Amino acid sequence: MRFLRALLSDDLPRSRALSAILVAIFLGLLFAPFLFSGSQALNAAAKILYFVVLAASYDLLLGYTGIVSFAHTMFFGIGGYGAGLALYGWGPSWSSVAAGTAIALVLSVALATAIGLFSLRVQRIFFAMITLAVASVFAILASQLGWLTGGEDGRTYQVPPLLRPGFRLFEGEIGGVAINGRIVAYYLLLVTALVLFLAMLRVVNSPFGRVLQAIRENDFRAEAIGYRTVLYRSVANCVSAAVATVAGVMCAVWLRYTGPATTLSFDIMLDILLMVVIGGMGTLYGAVIGATLFLLAETYLQTLMGAISRATEGIPLLPALFHPDRWLLWLGILFIGSVYFFPAGIVGRLGRDR
Amino acid sequence: MPEPLLSLSGVHTHVGPYHILQGVDLAVPGGGVTALLGRNGAGKTSTLRTVMGLWRASAGAIRFAGLEITKAATPDLARGGIAYVPETMSVFSDLTVRENLVLAARAGPPDAARLDWILTLFPALRTFWSVAAGVLSGGQKQMLSVARAIVEPRQLILVDEPTKGLAPAVVANMLAAFAELKRTETTILLVEQNFHFARSLADTVAVMDNGRVVHAGRMAALAADDGLQRRLLGLSLDSHQ
Numbered sequence: 001m002r003f004l005r006a007l008l009s010d011d012l013p014r015s016r017a018l019s020a021i022l023v024a025i026f027l028g029l030l031f032a033p034f035l036f037s038g039s040q041a042l043n044a045a046a047k048i049l050y051f052v053v054l055a056a057s058y059d060l061l062l063g064y065t066g067i068v069s070f071a072h073t074m075f076f077g078i079g080g081y082g083a084g085l086a087l088y089g090w091g092p093s094w095s096s097v098a099a100g101t102a103i104a105l106v107l108s109v110a111l112a113t114a115i116g117l118f119s120l121r122v123q124r125i126f127f128a129m130i131t132l133a134v135a136s137v138f139a140i141l142a143s144q145l146g147w148l149t150g151g152e153d154g155r156t157y158q159v160p161p162l163l164r165p166g167f168r169l170f171e172g173e174i175g176g177v178a179i180n181g182r183i184v185a186y187y188l189l190l191v192t193a194l195v196l197f198l199a200m201l202r203v204v205n206s207p208f209g210r211v212l213q214a215i216r217e218n219d220f221r222a223e224a225i226g227y228r229t230v231l232y233r234s235v236a237n238c239v240s241a242a243v244a245t246v247a248g249v250m251c252a253v254w255l256r257y258t259g260p261a262t263t264l265s266f267d268i269m270l271d272i273l274l275m276v277v278i279g280g281m282g283t284l285y286g287a288v289i290g291a292t293l294f295l296l297a298e299t300y301l302q303t304l305m306g307a308i309s310r311a312t313e314g315i316p317l318l319p320a321l322f323h324p325d326r327w328l329l330w331l332g333i334l335f336i337g338s339v340y341f342f343p344a345g346i347v348g349r350l351g352r353d354r
Numbered sequence: 355m356p357e358p359l360l361s362l363s364g365v366h367t368h369v370g371p372y373h374i375l376q377g378v379d380l381a382v383p384g385g386g387v388t389a390l391l392g393r394n395g396a397g398k399t400s401t402l403r404t405v406m407g408l409w410r411a412s413a414g415a416i417r418f419a420g421l422e423i424t425k426a427a428t429p430d431l432a433r434g435g436i437a438y439v440p441e442t443m444s445v446f447s448d449l450t451v452r453e454n455l456v457l458a459a460r461a462g463p464p465d466a467a468r469l470d471w472i473l474t475l476f477p478a479l480r481t482f483w484s485v486a487a488g489v490l491s492g493g494q495k496q497m498l499s500v501a502r503a504i505v506e507p508r509q510l511i512l513v514d515e516p517t518k519g520l521a522p523a524v525v526a527n528m529l530a531a532f533a534e535l536k537r538t539e540t541t542i543l544l545v546e547q548n549f550h551f552a553r554s555l556a557d558t559v560a561v562m563d564n565g566r567v568v569h570a571g572r573m574a575a576l577a578a579d580d581g582l583q584r585r586l587l588g589l590s591l592d593s594h595q
Contacts, residue, residue, distance in 0.1 A: 210457050214446045220408060221444045225458045225502065226432030282448070 007198060009205040013285055018350040022285060025292050029190060033183045034175045044299040046186055048292050049193040050250040055275040055287035056200050057243035062273075063281035064204050065236045066216030068124060070269055071115065071131035074138045075108045075241040077263035079248020081142065082107070084155055084258030092158035101249045105242055112241035116234035139264045154259020163188070163253065189250050196243055201284055203239060212236050213282075278338050280345020289346050297334060302327040357420065359384035359541050360405065360510055365414035367404045374400045376565035377414070382510070382558075387532070387542045389556035389573060391549065391587060396562040398545040399441065402512045405543075406438045407431050419509060433460075437503035441514040441545075445495045445502070447488025451479050454487050458502040465506075472501050475531040493524035500528070504535060511535075514545045529554060549587065553577050561586045 005012065013019040028035065032045035054076055061067045082104025083097055090096040111134070119130045142149050149155065159181075161167055167181030177183070203209055211232050214222045219229045252258045262268075271294065279290025302324045312318040322330075342349045358381040367375035375397050382388045390398050403409045405416060407428040416424045423431060432438075446454055455464060455472075473480045476497040482490060487498055496516060503511050516532075517525045525548070532555050536542065546552040552559070552573075559576050561569040569576075569586050576582055 207456070210449060210453055213448055214457055217446050217448060218444070220428075221440070221446070223428040224406060224408065224432060224438045224440070224444075226429050226460055228427075228429045 009198075009202045011201055011205045013347075015350050018285065018347060021289060021350075025288060033186055034177055039182075040299070042182065042186060044295060046189055046254045047299075048295050049186075049189045050247045050254065051272075051275065051291040051295060052288050053193050053196050053250065054244055054247040055272050055279070055291045056197055056284045057240045057247065058272050059276045059279075059281060059284060059287045060200060060204065060212075060236060060243070061240045062276055063283065063286070064209065064216060065212045065233060066124070067233060067237065068128040069131040069237070069240075070128060071135040071138075072240070072244055072272060073264055073266070073269045074135040075112070075244035076248040076251070076268070077138065077142065077260075078108045078111075079104045079245035079250075080252040080258045080263035081149060081248075082245070083249040083252040084157060085148065087159060087252070088155045088157040092160050094160050097160065097249070097253065101246070104245050104249065108241045108245040109238050112238045113234060116237040117230075121230055135264075135269075139260060139266075142264055143260055150259065152260060154257055154262070156257045159185070159253055159256055185254060189254060192246065192250055196246060197284065197288070200243065204284060208232070208235075216282075274335060278335065278342070278345060280342075280347030280349075283345070283347045286345045286347035293346075297331055301331055305330065356384070357417075358382055359419060360543065361417045362401070362405070363415050363417075365401075365404060365411045365416060367400055367409050368412045369400070369409060374409075374565055375404060375411070378404075378562070378565070378567055380560050380567050380570070382541060382543050384509075384541050385539045386557035387536055387544055387555045389552035389559045390543060390545045390562060391547075391552060391559060392562035392568075393588070394547075397565040398562055399514055400565075401562070402438065402440075402514055402543070402545060405431075405512060406436065435509035437508040437511045439499050439503045439511065439513045439516065441516075441518055445487040445490070445498050448486060450484050450486055451482050451490070451498055452484060454498055454502055455505050458505045460506070468505070468507075472504060475534055476501055476527070493520050493527075496520060496524070496528070497531075500531065504540070507538075508540065510541045510543065512543050512545075515547060516544070517546065517548050517551050525551065549583075 013022055029045055029048065033042060036042070036045070054072070058069075058072050061069055061072070079101070083100040086096040086100025086103070090099065115131060115134060119127050122130075143152050145151075158164070162181060163185040164181040167184070169179040169181075169184055173179070204212070211222065211227050214225075215227070215229050215232055222229050222232075248263055251263060255262060275290035275294045276287055277290070278293065279288065280286030305322045305327055306324040309319045309322040309324065312322065338346070360380075360382040362378050362380040365375055365378040366373070378397065378401055380390075380401065390401065392398055400409065404411050405418075405423075407423075407426055407430075411424050414424070415422060418431075418434070418436065421434075423434070426434070446457065449457065455469070458464075478494050479497055479501055482494065487495065490498065500513070500516060503513075513532075516528050520528065529551060532542065532544075536555065542555075544552060544556065556573040559569075559571060559573045560567045561576075563586075569582075576586070
């Protein structure tokens with residue numbers, strides 16, 4: 001227990017229900033390749049992994065520091081393009097991944113610093129607008145510089161041999177599953193996500209994290225007790241950007257493809273916002289729950305509705321209402337419901353009912 | 355006569371289109387309590403905010419401990435030894451009592467002996483040590499707000515109406531705490547509407563009206579002169595008797 005406390009930076013989930021959900025998500029992700037068959041399930045699990053990192057890094061900004069930024073997918077995209085273009089241009093080796101990641105991190109932190117220093121002094125709404133503008137410029141650049149990025153089509157590339165589907169870690173199977181390169185890649189993502197999540201938990205529970213929370217609540221008060229809020233906000237912005245960049249690298253390595261639709265689109269920005277809000281702002285566990293719920297709904301709602309539609313055949317109206325084509329309508333209703341019933345997010349609600 | 359710890363000369367402050375401070379001259383001698391009195395809207399809070407750099411003086415000079423601080427940034431002033439207790443119970447409500455105090459200590463954990471002393475001044479804070487500050491009562495929040503200002507020794511504490519809206523028992527606790535703090539030679543600039551509270555603590559007094567200091571002198575002299583009180587403080591005195 002003491003080890004767990006230290007690992008989670010003394011920030012244990014605040015209720016039994018919340019702990020149970022988090023443990024279930026963790027175990028589900030840990031054994032996903034063995035619990036669920038088929039590539040759709042593994043793809044969904046991997047997507048949850050990098051979106052947990054992405055949503056948690058956004059929560060560092062929105063929930064802990066009170067900064068609204070629309071440039072988060074830009075940093076995600078920089079990571080994706082950094083690793084993707086390196087693998088495409090320099091060949092499928094680990095050094096390409098490392099070099100691409102390093103270049104992407106430098107670019108992200110430099111951009112985050114520039115945006116932060118130029119605009120974190122202004123009112124929050126203007127900061128949000130500036131990030132929106134910069135992110136749009138970046139998305140246009142990515143699509144216009146076709147010779148480099150592949151334009152709207154993006155780039156498809158090979159990953160290092162260890163991570164390819166044809167690779168076998170050893171002969172034989174575990175629980176009826178052959179351990180191929182995809183599963184190695186999945187566990188690489190899992191370990192990366194876990195390490196980054198625990199590191200972020202450490203950041204928000206450090207004295208630095210407390211200052212961020214103080215700034216979120218009232219920046220004048222934070223200044224009056226001696227903290228330079230612009231500096232703290234800028235550092236938070238850089239940390240958050242760097243983590244989002246690594247999430248982008250995870251995405252690029254998993255998908256073996258990088259394009260505007262998977263990394264830079266504004267839809268992803270909205271998805272991240274929804275994940276953080278539904279899960280609960282200002283608690284990294286909320287990002288885990290938000291991202292998992294959101295992606296599960298996105299992946300399986302259609303299938304579930306198909307099943308319901310078939311099961312209710314013969315009853316008037318219901319089969320039409322649950323027709324798989326109406327899945328977006330139900331997704332929307334689910335979100336409205338969750339915001340209505342859990343205004344402080346799911347974690348906020350569960351934490352209160354202890 | 356030694357130079358005062360804090361002095362304002364001809365300070366003007368504009369907030370948006372409003373000309374709030376219109377040439378404030380004020381001297382706060384080191385090592386005692388100076389009360390800043392006056393009716394609502396006279397410019398008392400604006401004076402504190404201007405000293406703290408939260409509003410910029412548009413003219414005039416502010417000196418603190420021999421240095422010109424008119425243009426200094428708020429965090430630098432806080433680090434330079436000025437603490438500010440605003441009137442709005444300025445706790446960080448999501449952080450616990452302990453975290454609020456640790457945050458104010460800035461450089462590492464607060465000194466244990468000093469913390470112990472603070473918790474004897476405000477025993478309620480010990481009871482709610484690990485509770486989020488947002489759920490404290492108004493009086494407890496005010497105590498935490500003052501405790502945060504003194505968690506490290508400061509040269510000057512600016513306190514804005516610490517008794518506003520508090521129950522008599524909490525006011526008595528606050529009075530005892532400030533009296534104890536005064537014994538440690540900390541300089542306090544106290545904005546207060548409650549004349550009796552101010553009278554029992556302050557050595558010197560300044561009275562403001564319409565963005566200027568209209569009277570400055572010994573508190574004992576003002577306390578002994580009913581006519582002067584009535585002329586300077588008028589209704590604000592009656593309302594607190």
